[in-house]
Amino acid sequence: MIYFARPDSIMNEESLYSYRMRIGRTLAIESCVDVDLVMGVPDSGIPAAIGFSQQSGIPYAEGLIKNRYVGRTFIQPTQHMREAGIRMKLNPLKDVLVGKRILIVDDSIVRGTTSRKIVKALRDAGAIEVHMRISSPPVTHPCFYGIDTDSQEQLIAATKSVEEIAAQIGVDSLAYLSWDGMLEATGEAKDTFCSACFTGNYPVPVPEQVKRSKLLLEKSAPVTV
Numbered sequence: 074m075i076y077f078a079r080p081d082s083i084m085n086e087e088s089l090y091s092y093r094m095r096i097g098r099t100l101a102i103e104s105c106v107d108v109d110l111v112m113g114v115p116d117s118g119i120p121a122a123i124g125f126s127q128q129s130g131i132p133y134a135e136g137l138i139k140n141r142y143v144g145r146t147f148i149q150p151t152q153h154m155r156e157a158g159i160r161m162k163l164n165p166l167k168d169v170l171v172g173k174r175i176l177i178v179d180d181s182i183v184r185g186t187t188s189r190k191i192v193k194a195l196r197d198a199g200a201i202e203v204h205m206r207i208s209s210p211p212v213t214h215p216c217f218y219g220i221d222t223d224s225q226e227q228l229i230a231a232t233k234s235v236e237e238i239a240a241q242i243g244v245d246s247l248a249y250l251s252w253d254g255m256l257e258a259t260g261e262a263k264d265t266f267c268s269a270c271f272t273g274n275y276p277v278p279v280p281e282q283v284k285r286s287k288l289l290l291e292k293s294a295p296v297t298v
């Protein structure tokens with residue numbers, strides 16, 4: 074609901090665009106800050122950024138334009154290729170950004186690589202403050218149910234606090250959507266959903282040896298057969 078599905082997908086009889094706008098509103102209630110403009114990281118951060126803008130009254134603007142001809146950074150195999158991909162993929166608009174305090178909304182931070190590049194690009198284009206808000210809780214655990222996430226040690230939020238992540242990606246402030254806020258916005262009972270990548274509570278048992286392949290904290294534990 075937060076990032077993989079298309080925004081025009083229908084779940085619970087509404088589009089995910091509407092759900093993402095609503096979690097943007099929740100994010101504004103939870104962690105607003107005094108800035109000049111709100112913008113989203115294209116494409117998946119945009120509905121939440123619009124919701125944030127509507128709730129906070131801070132104007133929404135597009136300050137990053139996506140090059141639609143470059144492949145997704147997520148599926149590029151090496152760090153070097155991912156970083157090169159980010160540079161080609163998002164172009165900052167200097168005339169929108171120069172001299173402005175920006176709040177940028179993204180759907181998630183996984184490794185932190187993309188976020189750091191985006192923040193640098195915004196500052197290089199003239200933004201005087203860059204605050205980041207994330208429309209999901211910190212991703213602290215790998216998925217074993219079909220999403221090919223990194224092992225836990227590569228997930229930045231698995232080993233760093235919010236303040237440390239903020240320092241690493243170079244933002245003036247950083248806040249994530251709360252777990253409660255994410256689930257309350259669905260309008261469904263909280264145990265309807267898997268949220269293991271945010272909590273480590275896997276609703277379907279994962280075989281010990283499979284867990285060992287990706288879980289940081291269990292590497293040294295003995296294997297139970």
Ligand code: SF4
Pocket residue numbers: 215216217218219220267268269270271
């Ligand atoms: S751990 Fe659960 S919520 Fe997270 S990506 Fe996998 S299936 Fe989805």
